Amino acid sequence: MTAVAHRWTGLAVAPGAAVAPSWRADRPVPLDTGPIDPERVEQAFAAVAADLDRAADRVRAEGRQAAADIVAVGALIAADPDLLDAARQAATADPPLPAIGDAVEAYAVLLESLPDEMLRQRAADVRQVGRRVLERLAARGGGPAGKFVLVAEEVGPADLIELGGADLAGAVSVRGGANAHAAIVARSIGLPLVAGVDPDVLELPDGTPLLVDAEAGEVVADPPPADVARASAASERDRERRVRLAGERGLPHVTADGRPFTLFCNVASDVEVRLGLGNGAEGIGLVRTELPFTQADHWPTEAEHRRALAPILAEAGRRTVTVRLLDFAHDKVPPFLPPGASGLAELLGHPAALGAQLRAALDLGRDAELEIMVPMVTDPGQMRAVRAAAEVAAGELGTGPVPVGSMVETVAAVTGIDALCAAADFLSIGSNDLTAEALDLDRTDPRGRTELAAHPAVLALIGRVVEAAAKAGTPVTVCGDAGSHPITLPLLVGAGVRAVSVAVARVDETRWRLRRLDTGACRAVYREALESRTAEEVADLVSRRIEVVVP
Numbered sequence: 001m002t003a004v005a006h007r008w009t010g011l012a013v014a015p016g017a018a019v020a021p022s023w024r025a026d027r028p029v030p031l032d033t034g035p036i037d038p039e040r041v042e043q044a045f046a047a048v049a050a051d052l053d054r055a056a057d058r059v060r061a062e063g064r065q066a067a068a069d070i071v072a073v074g075a076l077i078a079a080d081p082d083l084l085d086a087a088r089q090a091a092t093a094d095p096p097l098p099a100i101g102d103a104v105e106a107y108a109v110l111l112e113s114l115p116d117e118m119l120r121q122r123a124a125d126v127r128q129v130g131r132r133v134l135e136r137l138a139a140r141g142g143g144p145a146g147k148f149v150l151v152a153e154e155v156g157p158a159d160l161i162e163l164g165g166a167d168l169a170g171a172v173s174v175r176g177g178a179n180a181h182a183a184i185v186a187r188s189i190g191l192p193l194v195a196g197v198d199p200d201v202l203e204l205p206d207g208t209p210l211l212v213d214a215e216a217g218e219v220v221a222d223p224p225p226a227d228v229a230r231a232s233a234a235s236e237r238d239r240e241r242r243v244r245l246a247g248e249r250g251l252p253h254v255t256a257d258g259r260p261f262t263l264f265c266n267v268a269s270d271v272e273v274r275l276g277l278g279n280g281a282e283g284i285g286l287v288r289t290e291l292p293f294t295q296a297d298h299w300p301t302e303a304e305h306r307r308a309l310a311p312i313l314a315e316a317g318r319r320t321v322t323v324r325l326l327d328f329a330h331d332k333v334p335p336f337l338p339p340g341a342s343g344l345a346e347l348l349g350h351p352a353a354l355g356a357q358l359r360a361a362l363d364l365g366r367d368a369e370l371e372i373m374v375p376m377v378t379d380p381g382q383m384r385a386v387r388a389a390a391e392v393a394a395g396e397l398g399t400g401p402v403p404v405g406s407m408v409e410t411v412a413a414v415t416g417i418d419a420l421c422a423a424a425d426f427l428s429i430g431s432n433d434l435t436a437e438a439l440d441l442d443r444t445d446p447r448g449r450t451e452l453a454a455h456p457a458v459l460a461l462i463g464r465v466v467e468a469a470a471k472a473g474t475p476v477t478v479c480g481d482a483g484s485h486p487i488t489l490p491l492l493v494g495a496g497v498r499a500v501s502v503a504v505a506r507v508d509e510t511r512w513r514l515r516r517l518d519t520g521a522c523r524a525v526y527r528e529a530l531e532s533r534t535a536e537e538v539a540d541l542v543s544r545r546i547e548v549v550v551p
């Protein structure tokens with residue numbers, strides 16, 4: 001019997017197409033099973049340890065030593081005799097699963113009470129192992145096997161970072177839009193993601209063949225062969241296109257009229273560092289350090305920062321790495337902060353939290369060209385506070401001074417740009433937030449699109465920043481998505497931008513485009529754009545006047 005296809009439409013927030021069995025990441029674990037033989041508890045722990053060992057070996061074979069070590073710690077914990085003993089005893093309770101969950105939690109809490117920071121840090125690993133064990137005992141299978149499409153009510157950026165690897169083929173989310181951070185990560189790693197899909201999709205049993213077609217904005221369960229063929233053909237075309245774009249890696253980073261440009265990439269994980277540098281990015285222009293912590297229930301400790309940063313810095317070697325301080329703003333405010341909080345003000349109000357992140361970055365970044373970047377700056381005084389804290393941290397660690405730069409992504413920062421240039425060693429324009437604020441849009445608003453940065457009001461703000469930076473001799477980069485969009489990139493070049501930091505998956509295409517842009521022609525179009533009225537008018541102007549043929 002052939003299964004009947006179910007079809008849903010949604011927002012295509014990260015391009016591409018994929019077909020693979022579905023796997024729901026956030027299915028609640030049913031805790032009301034019958035009695036559980038303590039033998040099975042032991043087997044479940046052993047199976048989780050074996051899974052994690054295999055994952056560590058796979059990651060190590062990919063050359064990601066630091067990430068492999070982190071995964072391997074989970075395997076050691078799953079084999080911890082004390083933890084196993086506590087769980088075995090709990091299995092005799094009725095019902096057993098909640099008791100096993102409580103035993104694991106008690107063990108995690110015990111670790112958290114220890115004075116040693118590294119041991120306290122293991123509590124999170126214990127909880128993760130416990131979750132996997134409970135999933136196995138509840139017959140959830142303990143995770144996807146082989147290629148899969150991730151399905152969740154709200155796919156989080158951390159899900160993609162944790163699960164992102166050869167087996168994750170695509171993702172489907174009920175909530176979220178193009179500007180949400182999961183979408184940014186998905187675009188970064190080149191993973192098709194369709195968001196805003198009907199909640200019915202959550203009811204699919206794991207293992208249902210699922211087509212994610214982010215070109216058509218469609219998700220199809222049990223897809224008919226014709227749909228699979230169409231999606232496969234699209235993926236093949238995309239693959240060929242990527243191969244052609246990749247052909248210019250290693251060619252000089254100069255525009256058509258011979259002006260040098262700098263091409264960096266944005267990351268939140270070591271996977272992205274490896275892909276980005278492999279694509280020929282010269283360094284890392286933005287590490288989104290907050291993404292692993294958006295669900296945190298406390299300020300990340302120094303050990304937690306180290307755990308997140310170590311694989312990234314290890315992968316980056318001696319390159320430039322611009323570590324942005326925690327940016328708990330908008331859709332990234334974790335539950336321990338009040339909704340709508342200003343992340344930077346909170347961070348500056350918690351000097352221990354700021355110091356913890358700075359020490360982790362400065363210590364682990366000794367071999368790299370490390371830079372510290374401050375998000376959502378509204379006032380140069382904030383830069384002075386961070387610089388003072390960075391000097392204290394460097395003094396404690398015996399490291400040298402590092403450049404401390406400011407993101408320019410608030411209208412207030414642009415208004416006070418001269419003073420900001422004096423307080424910052426470098427600037428990086430966050431066109432995503434700057435556009436949202438200038439046009440009064442929420443970051444999760446489905447109307448938000450990268451090309452809205454082409455709005456004359458936004459272009460004028462960007463132009464003002466570039467001009468002030470040039471006058472002050474302060475280097476300026478654009479790290480928002482406008483730095484790689486076909487419409488906005490020529491306008492940025494026209495405004496005088498010569499350095500961009502772009503999503504990993506956009507590095508090759510951005511190089512291709514920049515090498516074909518003429519700065520004089522871009523300047524003329526930019527000037528004319530400033531006289532236009534809407535982003536659409538400007539987009540039309542760019543399309544008519546700037547032609548870059550891409551594969």
Ligand code: PEP
Nearest residue numbers: 409430431432433479480
């Ligand atoms: C931006 O706002 O342009 C930016 C790069 O920061 P994020 O997207 O992480 O908020």
Ligand code: MG
Nearest residue numbers: 409430432433
């Ligand atoms: Mg921002």
